[in-house]
Amino acid sequence: MDRTSGSTRRTVDIARTIDAPAGDVWELLIDTHRWPEWSPSITDVECQERGIRTGSTGRVRLVGGIGLPFEITYCDGYRWTWEVAGVPATGHRIDPRNGSGSCRAVFELPLLAAGYAPVCRLALSRIARLAERTG
DSSP states (O other), X not given: OOTTTOOOSSEEEEEEEESSOHHHHHHHHHBTTTHHHHOSSEEEEEXXXXXXXXXXXXXXXXXXXXXXEEEEEEEETTEEEEEETTEEOOEEEEXXXXXXXXXXXXXXXXXXXXGGHHHHHHHHHHHHHHHHHHO
């Protein structure tokens, strides 16, 4: 992973158009207090910062009670990537749709994690419900 741009070489993108402004959806994605609301696999987050940035660290508690350390490796321009337990994990990106008031939310799965796609689809559905209700 290129830590300066957050790009991954080979990913499978799971995407959904959301009828809410890109900024509203972005705020959901970077707010560690809200991760358990939309992530099917995260039950709790410990992080000194509520809004992540490049270099933010903490722990996520997963379904089943397992706690793992994380580090945000890139966060800029409506895109963030991270490592969980030192392993590159799902990237998150928002593609604004100019003039429409909607956006496209994208999860970038490493090829080896392609089996995680159904979980990402569920997360995107939850994000859409949260953003469209509050937006």
